[in-house]
Amino acid sequence: MKNLEKVFIFIILGAFLCTLLISHWFIYLCFIIIGALSIIYIFGGYQLFELSKQQKALKIIAGIILGLSLSTLLFTLTLPTRLIHKAIVLITILFSAYLIFYWLKNKTLRQKEFNKLLIRSICISCITAFFAFTPITNNSYRFVLKKLVSPETLLFSNFKMFDEIENYKTFIEDKEYDKAIIAAEKAIKHGKDWRDYDIEYYEDFSGAYEFLAEAYIKKGHKLYDEAKYNLALENYINADSVLNLEEHKPKYPEATKSDIFWNKFSILKTYNNLKDYVNYDKSIDFFIDEYSETEDSSNIDYHYIMSNVGLNYKARGYYEDALLAYQTSENILLRDSINNLDELKELYNDKFGVYYLTDSLSKAEIALNNYRLILNEKDCKYLYNYTRLLQKKDVSAALPIAKESVQCFNQEDNINNILFSNIVVSKILLELSKFEEFEEQIEITRSVALKTSNSESNIEAVNILLGYFHFLNGDYFKSKEKYGQAFTFLKSKPGSESDVMTQDVKLKIALLNKELSIDNNSEAINRDLISFLESYAYPSPSLTSFHNDLGNLNTNINIKFSDSLFKTTLDVHQNYNIIHSPKIGIAKNGLAINQLYLDNYKSSDSLFLEAIEELDYHYPENTNVNQLISQLNIAQSKFEQEEYNLSLDYLEQAKKTVKNCFKEKKTLYNSYILNTEGEILLKLKNNKINTQEKFIEALTIAKNFLDDDHPYIQNLTSKIE
Numbered sequence: 163m164k165n166l167e168k169v170f171i172f173i174i175l176g177a178f179l180c181t182l183l184i185s186h187w188f189i190y191l192c193f194i195i196i197g198a199l200s201i202i203y204i205f206g207g208y209q210l211f212e213l214s215k216q217q218k219a220l221k222i223i224a225g226i227i228l229g230l231s232l233s234t235l236l237f238t239l240t241l242p243t244r245l246i247h248k249a250i251v252l253i254t255i256l257f258s259a260y261l262i263f264y265w266l267k268n269k270t271l272r273q274k275e276f277n278k279l280l281i282r283s284i285c286i287s288c289i290t291a292f293f294a295f296t297p298i299t300n301n302s303y304r305f306v307l308k309k310l311v312s313p314e315t316l317l318f319s320n321f322k323m324f325d326e327i328e329n330y331k332t333f334i335e336d337k338e339y340d341k342a343i344i345a346a347e348k349a350i351k352h353g354k355d356w357r358d359y360d361i362e363y364y365e366d367f368s369g370a371y372e373f374l375a376e377a378y379i380k381k382g383h384k385l386y387d388e389a390k391y392n393l394a395l396e397n398y399i400n401a402d403s404v405l406n407l408e409e410h411k412p413k414y415p416e417a418t419k420s421d422i423f424w425n426k427f428s429i430l431k432t433y434n435n436l437k438d439y440v441n442y443d444k445s446i447d448f449f450i451d452e453y454s455e456t457e458d459s460s461n462i463d464y465h466y467i468m469s470n471v472g473l474n475y476k477a478r479g480y481y482e483d484a485l486l487a488y489q490t491s492e493n494i495l496l497r498d499s500i501n502n503l504d505e506l507k508e509l510y511n512d513k514f515g516v517y518y519l520t521d522s523l524s525k526a527e528i529a530l531n532n533y534r535l536i537l538n539e540k541d542c543k544y545l546y547n548y549t550r551l552l553q554k555k556d557v558s559a560a561l562p563i564a565k566e567s568v569q570c571f572n573q574e575d576n577i578n579n580i581l582f583s584n585i586v587v588s589k590i591l592l593e594l595s596k597f598e599e600f601e602e603q604i605e606i607t608r609s610v611a612l613k614t615s616n617s618e619s620n621i622e623a624v625n626i627l628l629g630y631f632h633f634l635n636g637d638y639f640k641s642k643e644k645y646g647q648a649f650t651f652l653k654s655k656p657g658s659e660s661d662v663m664t665q666d667v668k669l670k671i672a673l674l675n676k677e678l679s680i681d682n683n684s685e686a687i688n689r690d691l692i693s694f695l696e697s698y699a700y701p702s703p704s705l706t707s708f709h710n711d712l713g714n715l716n717t718n719i720n721i722k723f724s725d726s727l728f729k730t731t732l733d734v735h736q737n738y739n740i741i742h743s744p745k746i747g748i749a750k751n752g753l754a755i756n757q758l759y760l761d762n763y764k765s766s767d768s769l770f771l772e773a774i775e776e777l778d779y780h781y782p783e784n785t786n787v788n789q790l791i792s793q794l795n796i797a798q799s800k801f802e803q804e805e806y807n808l809s810l811d812y813l814e815q816a817k818k819t820v821k822n823c824f825k826e827k828k829t830l831y832n833s834y835i836l837n838t839e840g841e842i843l844l845k846l847k848n849n850k851i852n853t854q855e856k857f858i859e860a861l862t863i864a865k866n867f868l869d870d871d872h873p874y875i876q877n878l879t880s881k882i883e
Contacts, residue, residue, distance in 0.1 A: 173192075173195045196232055196233075196236060197233070197236055199229075199232060200229045200230070200232040200233040200236075201229065202229070203225045203226075203228045203229030203232060204225055204226055204229030204230065205225070205229075206225065223257075224257070224279055224283070227253060227254055227257050227283075228254065228282060228283060228286050230250050230254075231250055231251055231253075231254035231286050231287070231290050232286060232290070233250075234247040234250055234251055234290055234293070234294060247294055248294050248295065250290075251287070251290045251291055251294040251295070254283065254286060254287045254290060255287045255291060257283060257287075258280075258283040258284050258287045261279065261280045261283055262280065262284075265277075265280055319352045319353075319355035319356040320352070320353075320356040322348075322352040322355075323349045323352035323353045323356060323367060323370065324349075326345045326346070326348040326349035326352060327345070327346075327349050327369075327370065327373065329341075329345040330342050330345035330346050330349060330373050330377070333345055333377075334376070334377065334380065337380075337384070339377050339378075339380055339381035339384065340381070342373075342377040342380075342381075343374065343377045343378065343381070346370060346373040346374035346376075346377050347374060349367070349370040349373065349374075350367070350370045350371060350374060353366070353367030353370050354367075361409055361411075364409055364410070364411045365411035365412070365413050368410060368411050368412045368413045368418075369413070371404055371405070371407065371410040371412075372405070372412070372418065372421065374401075374404050375401040375402075375404040375405045375421065375425070376401075376421075378397045378398070378400045378401035378404065379397070379398065379401045379425055379428065381397045382394045382395075382396075382397035382398045382401065382428060382432075383428070385397065386428070386431075386432060386435075389435075389616075391432050391435045391436045392436065394428075394432050395429065395432045395433070395436065398425055398428045398429045398432060399429065401425050402422065402425055402426065402429065405418060405421055405422050405425065406422065423452065423463070426445060426448055426449070427449075427466065427467065427470070429445055430442060430445045430446070430449070430467075430470060431470055433445060434470065434473065434474045434477070437477070439474070439478060442474060446471065449464075449467045461494070462494065462495075462498075462502070464490075464491075464494060465491045465494045465495055465502075465505060468487045468488070468490045468491040468494070469487070469488070469491045469505075469508075469509065469512065471484075471487040472484045472485075472487035472488040472491065472512055472516075473512065475487060476512070476515065476516050476519070478697075478698065478699065479697075479698030479699050479700055479701070479702060479705070480699050480700075481516050481519065481520050481700065481702060484516050485513065485516055488509060488512060488513050488516070491509055492506070492509055492513075495509060503536055506532075506536060507533055507536050507537070510529050510530070510532045510533040510536075511529075511533060511543065511547065513529040514526050514529040514530050514533065514547055514551075517529055518547075518550060518551065518554075518704075519702050519703075519704045520702045520703055520704070520738055521554060521702075521703035521704065521735070521738055521740050521743065522738065523551065523554055523555055526551055527551060530544070530547055530548060530551060533547075541570075542567060542570035542571045542573075542574055542579065542583075543579075545563060545566055545567035545570050546567045546571075546579075546582070546583055546586065548563055548567075549563045549564040549567050549583075549586055549590075550586065553586075553589075553590060553593070554743075557590060557593050557594060557780060557781065558594065558781075558782065560590050561587070561590050561591070561594065564583070564586050564587045564590050565587060567583045567586070568580065568583045568584055568587060570583075571583045577610065577613050577614050577615075578614055580610050581607070581610045581611055581614055581620060584603070584606060584607040584610050585607060585623065585624075585627070587603055587607075588600060588603050588604055588607050588627050589627070591603055592627070592630060592631060592634065593744075593781075593786075594781070594785065594786070595634070595781075595785055595786050595787050595822070595823040597631065597634075597635065597823060597824060597827075598825060600631060601631075604624065604627060604628060604631070607624055607627070608621070608624045611623070611624050618651070619651070622647065622648040622651045622652065623648075623663075625644045625645070625647050625648045626644070626645065626648045626663070626666075626667060628644045629641045629642075629643075629644035629645035629648065629667075629670065630670070632644060633670065633673075633674065634787045635824070635827075635829055635830075636829045636830030636831055636867055637829075637830075637867055638674050638677050638678050638867065638868075639678070639867070641670075641674055642671060642674045642675075642678070645667050645670050645671050645674065646671065648663075648667050649664070649667045649668060649671060652664040652667060665690075665691065665694045665708070666707075666708070666711075668687070668690070668691075669687070669691060669708065669711045669712060669715070670711070672687050672715055673711060673714060673715055676715060678868070678869075678872065679872050679873055679874075682715070684715070684716070684719065684720070687715070688712065688715075688716070688720075688723070691708065691712050692712075694708075695708060695709070701730065701734050702734070702738075703734055703735055703738055703740055703743065703745065705734075706730065706731040706734050706735070706745050706749070707745060709727040709728070709730045709731045709734075709749075710727070710728065710731055710745060710748045710749055710752060712727050713725075713727035713728045713731075713749070713752045714752050714755075717752055717755045717756055717759070718755065718756070718759045721756045721759065721760070724752065724756055725753060725756055727752075728749040728750075728752045728753045729749075729753070731745055731746065731748075731749035732746060732749055732750075742776065742779050742780065743776075743780075744776070744777060744780050744781075744788065746776050747772075747773045747774075747775075747776035747777040747779075747780075747788060747792070748773070748777075748788060750769045750770075750772045750773040750776065751769070751770065751773040751788070751791065751792045751795065753769050754766045754767075754768075754769030754770040754773060754792075754795065754796075754799075755795060757769060758795065758798070758799050758802075761802075763799055763802070763803050766799050767796060767799055767800075770792055770795055770796035770799065771796070773792045774789060774792045774793065774796070777789045777792065784815060784818040784819040784822055785819065785822045785823065786819070786823070787819075787823060789819055790816055790819040790820060790823065790831060793812050793813075793815045793816040793819060794812075794813075794816050794831070794834055794835070794838075796812050797809045797810075797812035797813045797816060797838055798838060800812060801838060801841060801842060801845075804845070806842045806845065806846060809838065809842060810839070810842060813835050813838060813839060816831070816835055817835060820832060820835070828863050828866075829863075829867075830863065830864060830867045830868075832860075832863055833859075833860040833861075833863040833864040833867075834860075836856045836857070836859050836860035836863070837856070837857065837860040837878060839856050840853050840854075840856030840857045840860065840881070843856065844881075854882060857878055857881045857882050858882055860878055861875065861878040861879060861882065864878060
């Protein structure tokens with residue numbers, strides 16, 4: 163029997179080697195001999211294993227265990243490995259461990275036959291364990307199995323499925339998502355072949371569907387981070403389709419449900435960024451249904467949902483609804499505030515943003531203080547938001563804090579935050595009419611913008627600031643050039659018609675055309691801007707800068723429409739209980755211009771004075787261009803009323819403002835002052851030479867800013883003898 167065992171072992175090894183090197187057909191010979199050897203062990207172990215008389219039971223047990231263990235090899239090609247087979251192999255391993263322990267403890271029993279039994283047991287344990295416990299994902303195991311079967315068998319498709327899964331994992335790790343998608347699709351195809359397209363067994367390869375969904379999701383995330391939202395959305399929707407396929411039979415339904423939930427959240431966020439509010443609202447229904455089913459108001463998942471809803475409603479101007487969403491989110495977070503400090507910080511930052519937009523400054527301050535309490539120290543974001551708050555409360559006090567926030571972000575070395583903080587400094591300098599300092603600051607801002615990953619877009623933000631700078635300086639051609647560059651870029655972006663910055667730049671270009679006496683398509687501009695403004699459920703105080711600019715575009719042209727826009731600004735601020743704001747001053751100045759055009763001097767003068775008083779509330783006296791504009795306007799009104807001394811008094815105020823804003827630089831405002839002074843001298847019939855000098859100097863300055871065919875240039879030219 164021992165010789166027969168040796169022959170069988172030799173045949174098994176030879177047949178297995180031939181299987182690996184020549185053909186899978188040899189495996190059948192291998193299985194036949196393994197079966198025969200198993201029978202010999204089970205029924206002939208007592209005779210085969212020549213142990214001592216005291217070890218009779220051990221011989222019988224060894225034969226049964228080793229025989230059964232060998233028999234499991236006959237089911238090598240039955241996947242997945244059954245539990246009973248694993249149990250038999252595990253018993254063999256334990257038996258081997260027992261023999262080793264027995265061998266170590268009883269040194270006197272280390273006879274030759276016992277050693278042979280021990281070696282047999284260890285060898286069989288190792289071989290059977292390899293086939294019983296090695297996962298199908300193991301490349302070596304799968305290589306061996308593929309050699310054992312015909313490529314035409316269903317089982318071979320299983321092996322190919324796992325080959326593609328391994329490829330998928332490599333591609334995912336290398337972030338080659340398109341290749342990962344193809345590999346996952348092939349894995350699904352091979353999985354179907356394996357189960358002979360019997361949908362009842364598709365659960366056996368459900369992971370392949372989840373891998374495909376994961377590849378789409380990861381690709382979507384990459385595109386989302388690159389702001390390619392349409393392409394990201396396409397991948398998220400593909401992932402959702404895969405996860406919800408009827409043929410997808412998830413092995414772990416709760417895990418798949420979670421994948422579906424968070425992928426739909428990605429879809430929701432993408433709709434938000436695309437400003438596709440119709441589909442956004444439809445997507446919200448899914449989360450409402452989920453929330454209703456769980457009825458778990460403390461589930462942290464719903465904080466993320468409600469927080470995103472708040473951001474969406476904020477962007478759409480549904481400020482009350484946004485605050486309700488944030489309050490729901492806050493209630494969830496406060497249930498475990500210690501572990502949710504980072505989320506609470508972000509939430510208070512978002513609430514601050516809503517209050518800031520609505521000029522609810524006292525509530526904005528409360529939100530900012532709540533943020534501050536979590537920190538126990540001032541961080542850069544706190545300084546940044548505190549700067550923005552001061553911009554609306556005390557713009558002069560905002561400047562040093564703004565510069566401090568820049569220094570803070572410089573230490574953090576976050577290039578985007580460094581840029582944003584520098585932009586705020588630039589805006590404050592413009593608002594304070596500190597133009598010389600602005601010119602130095604904007605170069606710093608530009609250099610930072612060039613270092614950002616989104617430099618093209620950020621440079622256009624710098625161009626917008628430069629456009630406004632030249633606009634305030636009366637250098638309209640340069641302003642239009644900068645705004646034009648920005649508009650070309652912004653117009654190329656998806657969803658530009660609903661983009662605040664795009665509409666703002668479009669309106670500024672229209673205002674410049676009016677100043678340059680270039681025809682505007684007023685009806686189309688009015689229609690587009692009103693459509694844009696109506697996309698907001700309720701106008702906020704921040705949004706009224708559009709009402710003021712559109713109102714100024716229509717002064718002296720469409721007075722009724724213009725007045726309605728300025729009055730909207732005043733009504734919105736009143737509705738929000740805001741008593742003082744620069745926008746109120748600008749709106750009153752616009753209303754006064756229309757009254758002046760209608761020769762309603764009493765009304766216009768009253769409104770001009772109210773505008774100056776409102777602007778003086780926010781800015782130091784005679785330091786802001788908006789103050790200057792109102793001073794020039796009321797000077798013109800007094801001139802038309804033949805109150806020449808009062809007109810000269812307001813012109814003196816205007817001169818001080820020009821000096822404070824522009825220092826020694828000659829601007830178009832200097833020309834306007836000289837022209838009005840010349841007109842007054844002409845009316846008073848004083849010193850004709852001095853009058854002509856005023857007009858000549860006014861013309862010389864104006865020609866630096868306007869074309870020769872501009873009505874103002876022609877008017878000045880006609881006055882010079």
